[in-house]
Amino acid sequence: MADLVIGADLGGTSTRVALADADGALLATASAGGGNPTSHGADRAAAELGIAVKRALDGFDPRRVRAAVLGVAGAGALDDPGAARLFDEAVGGSGLAVRPDFLSDAEVAYCSATPRPSGTLLLAGTGAKAARVRDRRVxxxxxxxGWLLGDHGSGFWLGREAVRAVLAAIDGTGPETSLTGTVPGRLLDRPLDRPAYRRRYAVIRAVAARPPVALAGLAVLVAEAEAAGDEVATSICDRAAAHLVRTIGEVREPGERGPLVLNGGVVRSPHSPVGRRVRRLIAERFAGEVLTPADGIAGAVWLAVRAARPQWSEERLAAIHARLTGA
Structure with a gap:
């Protein structure tokens, strides 16, 4: 009977698991709730992982699985032995005879874009970070x-800067901007009160009443305002891109020519306001091909194939990567 592998992508919104044969042909996929142990807690995240793995294995013999690679957003939480045990048990409860390999979402995202072992990754979604990848490990x-200490140029950062621009416009200490209408409209359930001091405190209270990372939901308003020619939104996007490229420069070594992978909602599309600027600044500063990854689960499956077939040539593994990612 053919050997099997498992690849998984555990994010804040969902947990996705794919079952494939050792040649990378997908046989089944399944999903469950969010699997980020940092944002959801290890208990809940592990439980969702267990559900998704069992769904993917439905009708298959788990003893045929030769490798399992799981990319985890918030993987640092698994440094805690108790959390790591919960995740091991969640997968082991499905009957697997192999111990899963838990990797960071950065490593899986990088390998979803390229089979090359070394390069650089920029992740810019709700948060933002860059990683130097060597031999497919960070x-x-x-x-x-995180939002309190950094994540400069991220979706959260864009949303926060939008609110700050609105408050400055209300106070008369900053330029007028169309965000003064759209941002409060998203935050409040009624029109802004007047005079100005009442309007500013209404916005501040609305922001304080929400989880801080919810500010990332305002990033789309910045993009819309930039597209309409709003100068304040344009400035915010300019500064976001500069922050992100500066972050890349902190990990990308001088003269490096390996691939530079861009992922996350803020930069993934070359047509988005920040993505467009980041690519322009990268071309001015760095060498190497700029790539965007396929679905993160493709990278996890490919890494599982590598683990299950260490004797295979790089050429054969590269062909499997191309098939999995549609390259």
Whole structure:
């Protein structure tokens, strides 16, 4: 009977698991709730992982699985032995005879874009960080400190800067901007009160009443305002791109020519306001091909194939990567 592998992508919104044969042909996929142990807690995240793995294995013999690679957003939480045990048990409860390999989402995202072993990754979604990748493992990181300490240029950062611009416009200490209408409209359930001091405190209270990372939901308003020619939104996007490229520079070694992978909602599309600027600044500063990854689960499956078939040539593994990613 043919050997099997498992690849998984555990994010804040969902846990996705794919079952494939050792040649990388997908046989089944399944999903469950969010699997980020940092944002959801290890108990809940592990439980969702267990559900997704069992769904993917439905109708298959788990003893045929030769390798399992799981990319985890918030993987640092698994440094805690108790959390790591919960995740091991969640997968082991499905009957697997192999111990899963838990990797960071950065490593899986990088390998979803390229089979080359070394390069650089920029992740810019709700948060933001850059990573130097060597032999398909993260060697060094920059930023990724979270909304309170960093994540400069991220979706959260864009949303926060939008609110700050609105407050400055209301106070008369900053330029007028169309964000003064759209941001409060998203935050409040009624029109802004007047005079100005009542309007500013309404916005401040609305922001304080929400989880801080919810500010990332305002990033789309910045993009819309930039597209309409708003100068304040344009400035915010300019500064976001500068922050992100500076973060790349903290981990990308001088003269490096390996691939530079861009992932995350802020930069993934070359047509988005920040993604467009980041690519322009990268071309001015760095060498190497700029790539965007396929679905993160493709990288996890490919790494599982590598683990299950260490004797295979790089050429054969590269062909499997191309098939999995549609390259």
């Amino acid at each position: 060697q060094a990181t920059a930023d990724g400190f």
